[in-house]
Amino acid sequence: MSTITGTLEAYQKQWRINRLGLWLFFISETFLFGGLFVARLYLWGDTRPPLDQKLGITITLILLISSYFMYRADTAIAYGDQKGLMNNLLVTFVLGLIFLIGVVGFEWRGEVRPSDGAFGAVLYGMTGMHAFHVFTGLIFIAIVWLNARKGLYTKERHWGVEACAIYWHFVDMVWAFYYPALYLLGTVPHG
Amino acid sequence: MQTFFSLGLVRGLIGQIVGTALGIALVTLLRAVMGKEPVWSPEPAVSFGALVGVAGFMIGVGAVTDWVKWMKGEETPFHHGPPEGKPAWTRYFGTDYSHKVIGIQYGVTSIVVIIIAGILALIFRTELAQPGIQFLDPHGFNTVMSTHGIAMIAGILLGVAAMMNYLVPLMIGASDMAFPRLNAFAFWINVPGLLLVIASLFTGGWDTGWTAYPPLSTRAPLGMLLVLLGVYVIGLSSILGALNILVTVFTMRAPGMTLFRMPIFVWASVATSIIALTATQLIGLSFIMVVAERVFKMYFFTPILSEGAKELGSPPGNAILFQHLFWFYSHPAVYVFVLPGLGIISELLPVFARKPLFGYKWVAMSSLGIALVGFLVWGHHMFTAGMEEHLRVPMMYSTLLVAVPTGVKFFSWVATLWEGKLTFPTPMLFILGAISVFLIGGLSGPPNGTVSTDLFLHDTYWIVGHFHATMFGGFVFPFFAAIYYWFPKVTGRMYNEKLGKLHFWLMTPGFWLQSLAQMQVGLKGMRRRIADYDPGLGITTGQILITIAGFIIAFSILIMVYNLIVSLRRGEVAAPNPWNSLSPEWQIPSPVPEVSYAQPFVVVDEPYAYGRPGATYIRFAPAGASDHKPTKSPSQEV
């Protein structure tokens, strides 16, 4: 995500260092998301609030598919394909945006309110924290797309694209755990 | 005047004020537009304002400037050396990417914060010297006592970061940290965080103790909110700093420095950073959940069920959950505080005993052992809390296990001293003082770790005595030892030995007195965090002694500050290696030049081969002969 100066060797050494840093960051983030996951198990036990199942599976699929396009974007630049990079980033961005609208615009308009006991707290806590990360991921994609348009990424030098891609996959993976925790585990009580 | 306004710190402060005002205005405006009543709602407005204020500070101080340029696809030069056209001292008051500058920034901030927190302690200790309410009402007492706790923790984290930042790259022969910009960011974000904590004193105070247990913390005044957010921000710094240390150690060691040839302090830093990187997220999370409960009425912890919640059949919130999340960090956190200090002890003992560190690998592994076992012991803070009953016994076993690697450290230290050739300049005195104080802290631990005795000891002054002894022995004493020891390396001048020794001989007996008196009154029934005590317990003498000891310690620290300031200007010029150490940072001139190692070095032997004639740890590679150049390609670091 920066301009190209210095020798290729130096760039790639720094790339390896950056990659380690990013993965350590994910380990750290795993504890954050893990903490909320534990809170869900602790407070909800084998119950869960009534949620729109169709909406849940739809936005989950959309997010998973977006990761596929992100993968294509990363692969494209590894082959030096500028156009492929930009097109796939755009598709990823749109899918991510649809996911975000699905969460904030529809899921958050359901019958559960934030102040509704542990159901509300955990539901909004988990989806809110995840949605915040999706939101930052979208900003990241937008920045990479703009820089890609300036032609700043090449076959050998595209750390920015890789960072953006792994970040997106990570956020996606988190949802792969959160979706079943919110929508599938436990049963809806008849209050 | 122009220089003044060009200082990053000043710009940052302006940024924070503007940001806070903007944030508050924005929320209030939005509420007005959306027709919410009342339009002025302090909790959401202030929490958003505080966060925008922090962002404003970071923009103002210039810690994000390069990143913004990268986002725009612009090139940035790699900053090195003092800012051009400005006096050299200004670089300490603004964003600078050199790990040595950042290390000093951390260190000075740490001492300032510790002094502020210490003054707070003196205030409430004076109140407690006599039974009855003297000059501090109970809410004021709670605010001062709670702020003392959280400020000390922040100060200790800063001190830990200071030692790691300055020393780790020097010890492993790296030209700087792996991510210099992230390093500067991680330092500077502490400042707005600390300002939020201090602002809490003037916005209604708070009364929960540093642990911020809900539901009390969800009902406390506005100051509580600022503390929660401030601590969150400080925690963020801790995470980013730890990440940086880990990457630096794993990727930038000098050739020949295998893992088991690293200086022992580097091992301690790795163990500390593993904890800080991961567990810190959970104190952040638990505090954010309290903020969410206050601002959005999301009842994670308070068993309040709205009408809607009853209709949905929602389970209630649970206050115990907070304690699980909180202690999952906050117990390992004490190892974050003490492991670097214990590393300093292990690092300096061989130098002053003129003997190799006894059982190097065992000491290194014991740090890692403490760090890993430390993840499994949080429940011992909750033995009386109403935690799940079946967790009590396993948590007791894991807690007591920590005694094993800690014991290994003690035995190894004593064995290092045995048959050495000991000298006792100030740093060595503080190291020995650290061992003795940490011993008090360590030995008073197992009774608290055993469930049945803890049912008695929990939340008493015994616990206060216990953890102050571990913090002083594990951090404060070694930190002071490190300050005296590396003072000549950092400044090129020697501190005043007489004043250093005076500092030691006041502080050590003072601390023993304070610690033992705290434990004694605790056993008699003195509870923690009380604004007034029951004279019927027969502890009035003990209370007076604790207060007097507190003042002695404070006075001795004043002596140190005086010593450091005067020696900085007028101290005797130090020899490059006054301690005759084998460590790499002592093989280069003092103060350390801008580029630390003009010639890269190769590690040729174990780190502490004292006692073997002609021993050497590193050898400088002939100029140009090595491909391990300290050059960096610009602008690809984060």
Next chain:
Amino acid sequence: MRHILTAAVLVVIVTVIVAFILINANLLPTVASQEGMIIDNLLTLHLLVIAFLFALIVVFMTYSIVVFRRKPGEEGDGKYIHGNTKLEIVWTLLPLATVLYFASLGASSLYEITKPLDNELKIGVVGFQWAWRFDYYGPDGKVAFSSNELYLPKDRPVRLDITSTDVIHSFWVPEFRVKQDAVPGQRHPLRITPTQLGEFKVRCAEICGRGHAVMYATARVLEPSEFQSWYEQQLASSQEEGGDIVAMGAKVAQKYGCIGCHSTDGSPMAGPTWKGLFGKEETLADGRTITVDEEYIRRSILDPGADIVKGFANIMPNTYKDQISDEELEALIAYIKSLK
């Protein structure tokens, strides 16, 4: 070798001295419960091990400082000793065995302290900002009456079911040793078998806000027969219907824990005494003087921070306005008026 032997002898001597001091220093308050004795025994064992380990480290350290110091004019370094794997294994395994042993002692003593006993007397304990209420159950298993003092029969196992109505508190009587947090929305048991007659103080051990330091209640341990007659008397008076408004007010004062901070006999407590309060002239913290009338008492209950009497701290909760009914308020005022 000579060094090690000397040091070893010194370790033994210092251990004995430190142990003697620790055991005889009268470190603990009197113990007044069965559970407390179990805890004290284990604590004593801990102190003995502490004495030994303290001696071990301090003696070897001090010995090194004295004997292995660099003498004036001495050159050279210490002995080149790297370590000793056998020694490391020994000082890993021995502490390991010790802590495992202590953990097993801890587990078995915890079982002793917490196991359910026959003939347990059940009492409900409710903590709130900043007082305690103790609920006694009738023969039908429902709460029959409440008290602001904890009455306990000697030598009978008691099971306290502890909860809170607002924030976390912690029930602790130092003489009984054990403590248990009071968590809102949850009930946690604590078992005590009092072994000594007398008065003890219940102290809140978990910070709970402004009044934390003075969140006391009295615990009275009585002979079983005395306890029984007290219990029956309370039970009988609770079953009387109605009663006059003053008697009702006295119950309200119990229910909301008022008398945790306000005495009815003139003795000093955290809040002003109610004895002779009505009609009295009071000087307020801000210098004003007022005469205590019904209006003042009402305001002080509903908005306690409004008029703070000089010499007292503003620690009364301002939550009563949401809890107390108009009827109860009137009864309480009548009760306070009756205390001449």
